[in-house]
Amino acid sequence: MxxxxxxxxxxxxxxxxxxxxxxxxxxxxxxxxxxxxxxxxxxxxxxxxxxxxxxxxxxxxxxxxxxxxxxxxxxxxxxxxxxxxxxxxxxxxxxxxxxxxxxxxxxxxxxxxxxxxxxxxxxxxxxxxxxxxxxxxxxxxxxxxxxxxxxxxxxxxxxxxxxxxxxxxxxxxxxxxxxxxxxxxxxxxxxxxxxxxxxxxxxxxxxxxxxxxxxxxxxxxxxxxxxxxxxxxxxxxxxxxxxxxxxPTCLQFTSCSSCIAAEINFNCSWCHRLNRCSSGFDRHRQDWVDNSCPDEVCVCVCVYDTKIALHLKDNGAAAAESTAERDTHPLHTGLILGMLLLMLVMMAVVLVTVYIYHHPSSAAGIFFIERRPSRWPAMKFRRGSxxxxxxxxxxxxxxxxxxxxxxxx
Structure with a gap:
């Protein structure tokens, strides 16, 4: 000390x-x-x-x-x-x-x-x-x-x-x-x-x-x-x-390699347009958005989401084939798939909500914060606030x- x-x-x-x-x-x-x-x-x-x-x-x-x-x-x-x-x-x-x-x-x-x-x-x-x-x-x-x-x-x-x-x-x-x-x-x-x-x-x-x-x-x-x-x-x-x-914060890293390899409390990303490392949550947030830096982060996220979607699609096809073998009635098969899809969507919504709540600085968290409805509470400076x-x-x-x-x- x-x-x-x-x-x-x-x-x-x-x-x-x-x-x-x-x-x-x-x-x-x-x-x-x-x-x-x-x-x-x-x-x-x-x-x-x-x-x-x-x-x-x-x-x-x-x-x-x-x-x-x-x-x-x-x-x-x-x-x-x-x-x-x-x-x-x-x-x-x-x-x-x-x-x-x-x-x-x-x-x-x-x-x-x-x-x-x-x-x-x-x-x-x-x-x-x-x-x-x-x-x-x-x-x-x-x-x-x-x-x-x-x-x-x-x-x-x-x-x-x-x-x-x-x-x-x-x-x-x-x-x-x-x-x-x-x-x-x-x-x-x-x-x-x-x-x-x-x-x-x-x-x-x-x-x-x-x-x-x-x-x-x-x-x-x-x-x-x-x-x-x-x-x-x-x-x-x-x-x-x-x-x-x-x-330590992401802002202290001055190169792409050190930024990506950073092992700190934040998910650091490198923006080539700004030559800056950031988690997306700092005072330069507007520059990060104006220069489409979140898009660079979202590339990895989208690829990851696509893999999940393909995996679910394959599972759904396998489940459909298995169901067709047991029951050839198309209405019964569609009902089961519909219920399964609804449950998956509900589970996905819950998981995304929990993830955003605990990781507000993630790309998903930033996306929803900046696009939340006007009725959501935000710190807007007005008279009588x-x-x-x-x-x-x-x-x-x-x-x-x-x-x-x-x-x-």
Missing amino acids: TNNRASLESAEDLPGVLDDSEADNSSQIEEDTDHNYYTSKTYGPNDPMSKELWVNIDQMDKEKVKIHGILSNTHRQAARVNLSFDFPFYGHFLREITVATGGFIYTGDVVHRMLTATQYIAPLMANFDPSLSRNSTVIYFDNGTALVVQWDHVHLQDSYSLGSFTFQATLHNDGRIIFAYKEVPIQITKISSVNHPVKVGLSDAFVVVHRIQQIPNVRRKTIYEYHRVELLKNKITNSTAVEMMPL GYPAYAEVEPVGQEKEGFIESEQC
């Missing part, structure tokens, strides 16, 4: 800030390995790793610590922050993120009003309002190998009396994501989600563009959340931390009393 963190600590030492109370080395570490894109470990308040993963921004280079003036004085605002390094998120490299007052980082390319829906890194997404207190600030720090964003002494807008929250998210250049919590005055499960979602985890999505035939030159964009990491809220307390490690609206702030910061003025984000 120590070697994995050398990249951050070698560039800028990031010591712990929590009190030096005696650690309980027997504390339990909650491990989660059920995710396809990330594995996570949750460290309890008595585990030494909880202290190690907390970054004491007060001890960092003051020239690199930015206090965002607008975010520190407003409610439901978001501001873009440029990274000094490539940050891999779900296999995609990001150079820009959007920090929101609501305790999360938005990672999408297009900033819209419903930032809480998907494409987020959320140490603690909730209805925080930094404008309620002069002590509330939104701070970030970039040392060249990691970005730390800290929500410091922020209060819930509808529950100010509960006390202030202090927590942070650290994005490492190797893709690791750290959530660290210093002050959590109440149980996360008790925070109201009536006026704002309450989430702890990660999410990513892809956008599908639909052409509207009735209106020329008009296209509709629908965003699909293809994966979400939901962490256990009841594990988040004072002095806890969560470490999320990225797993239930997601609180966030506004993007102007790039110029404002000064907060007692703090230096932030630079341009």
